[in-house]
Amino acid sequence: MSTKITTLTAYYGIIGIMKPTDPLYRTVEFNLSVWGPIVTSAVLIVSAALSSSKEFCWSAECIANFYELYKLPLAIAGLAIPLGALTAAHHRSIQAAEQIRTQRFQNNLHNHTEHKKLFREFVEEVKPFQDIETFNSWELYEAIFPDSASGCIIATSEIEKIAVLLIKEMDRAIKDLDSTLSGQKRYSDLKLVLEVERDLTIAIYNLCGIDIQPIIRSPNPTTIDFFGQAYIAVRGLITCANFQHPCISKELPMIIGMSFDQIKQKTEQIEKRISFSKDLQALIEKYFEPRQDQLTDEGYAQLRKTIAKTFINTEEDLIKSEIDHSVKNHIPNTEKKQLANKIVARSNIDFEDLY
Structure with missing residues (x-):
C-alpha cells in the first residue's frame, strides 16, 4: 500500500x-x-x-x-x-x-x-504437513503465494524446483542403495544422509519452516527419516500450492512417493541383512562346537528361527540370496565369514517348514 x-x-x-x-x-x-x-x-x-x-x-x-x-x-x-x-x-x-x-x-x-x-x-482442516511443526498459516501463505497482494495467486516456482531437486537426490540415494545391495559398496546410512545437498534443506525451511537439519545432526540419522520428512514437506507444499487453483503438477508427489517407497524398501532390505549377519555371528559365538566344526542342534534351531523372523514370506531362492549377501557384505571378519558360509551350507534347512 x-x-x-x-x-x-x-x-x-x-x-x-x-x-x-x-x-x-x-x-x-x-x-x-x-x-x-x-x-x-x-x-x-x-x-x-x-x-x-x-x-x-x-x-x-x-x-x-x-x-x-x-x-x-x-x-x-x-x-x-x-x-x-x-x-x-x-x-x-x-x-x-x-x-x-x-x-x-x-x-x-x-x-x-x-x-x-x-x-x-x-x-487447519486438511493438515497437509501432518503433525510436523511448520510456520503459522499466515507466514506459510506469504511464503507460498508471495505475489498474492498484487493480484497474482499463483504459487512460487521455488516449490517445483525443490520437488525436482528432491527427486534428483532420491534417485542418487536409490543408486547408492542398489550398489550396496549388489555388494559393490559398503552400506553407510550416515553418509547417504550427509551427502544430501544443503540447498534442499534450506529451501524447504524457507518455504514452510520444516527444519530437517536436526535429523542430520541427531546421533543416528537415517536415510528413511531424512527423505521421509523431506517427502512430507514437499508434498505438503504442493498440496498447499494447489489448494484452490492447481498450478503445480500432481505427478510430482506421486514420483517422490514412489521414490521414497523404493528407498524405504531397499533400506529395510539392507537392514535385514545387517540384522541377520549380527544374529548369525551371535549364534556362532554361542552355539559353535569347534570339535564338530558346526553348530549344536539348539544352534541350528535358533538359526531357523532367525531366518524365519528376518525373511518373512520370502521365496527359497531369495532367502538363500539374502543370506549369501548378508554373510558376504556384512560380516567383516574373514574367518567368521568363512565359518558362517560353512554353517549355512551345512544347515540343510527346509525353508518350507519355516513358514
Missing part, C-alpha cells in the same frame, strides 16, 4: 502534471488552456489598438473594420473553449484511471484477504 502511494505521489508531484484529486479549475493545465488564449488575444488587441491611429466607434463600418483587423486575436481567444474542453476531458480520464487503479488495488486486497482466509481454513 505505502509503495503504491509513494509511486503515485512521485508521478503526480511533478510540476505541470494534473493530480486526479485536484478540482479542474485549480489545475495549471486548465488555467493555461483557458486564460492563455484570452490573455494572448487581449495583449495583441491592446498592442494593435495603441499603435493604430483609428478611432473607436459603434457604427457598422467600424465594427466590420474591427473584425477585419482583429480576427486573428479573436480566433486565438476562441481557442480557449476547445482547449478548455480538451483539458477537462483529459482531467476526467486521469480521474477515471485513478479510480480504476484504486478499484484494482481494493479488489486485489480483498481477494488477497479472502484467499488467505480460505488457505488458513484449508491448512
Whole structure:
C-alpha cells in the first residue's frame, strides 16, 4: 500500500502534471488552456489598438473594420473553449484511471484477504504437513503465494524446483542403495544422509519452516527419516500450492512417493541383512562346537528361527540370496565369514517348514 502511494505521489508531484484529486479549475493545465488564449488575444488587441491611429466607434463600418483587423486575436481567444474542453476531458480520464487503479488495488486486497482466509481454513482442516511443526498459516501463505497482494495467486516456482531437486537426490540415494545391495559398496546410512545437498534443506525451511537439519545432526540419522520428512514437506507444499487453483503438477508427489517407497524398501532390505549377519555371528559365538566344526542342534534351531523372523514370506531362492549377501557384505571378519558360509551350507534347512 505505502509503495503504491509513494509511486503515485512521485508521478503526480511533478510540476505541470494534473493530480486526479485536484478540482479542474485549480489545475495549471486548465488555467493555461483557458486564460492563455484570452490573455494572448487581449495583449495583441491592446498592442494593435495603441499603435493604430483609428478611432473607436459603434457604427457598422467600424465594427466590420474591427473584425477585419482583429480576427486573428479573436480566433486565438476562441481557442480557449476547445482547449478548455480538451483539458477537462483529459482531467476526467486521469480521474477515471485513478479510480480504476484504486478499484484494482481494493479488489486485489480483498481477494488477497479472502484467499488467505480460505488457505488458513484449508491448512487447519486438511493438515497437509501432518503433525510436523511448520510456520503459522499466515507466514506459510506469504511464503507460498508471495505475489498474492498484487493480484497474482499463483504459487512460487521455488516449490517445483525443490520437488525436482528432491527427486534428483532420491534417485542418487536409490543408486547408492542398489550398489550396496549388489555388494559393490559398503552400506553407510550416515553418509547417504550427509551427502544430501544443503540447498534442499534450506529451501524447504524457507518455504514452510520444516527444519530437517536436526535429523542430520541427531546421533543416528537415517536415510528413511531424512527423505521421509523431506517427502512430507514437499508434498505438503504442493498440496498447499494447489489448494484452490492447481498450478503445480500432481505427478510430482506421486514420483517422490514412489521414490521414497523404493528407498524405504531397499533400506529395510539392507537392514535385514545387517540384522541377520549380527544374529548369525551371535549364534556362532554361542552355539559353535569347534570339535564338530558346526553348530549344536539348539544352534541350528535358533538359526531357523532367525531366518524365519528376518525373511518373512520370502521365496527359497531369495532367502538363500539374502543370506549369501548378508554373510558376504556384512560380516567383516574373514574367518567368521568363512565359518558362517560353512554353517549355512551345512544347515540343510527346509525353508518350507519355516513358514
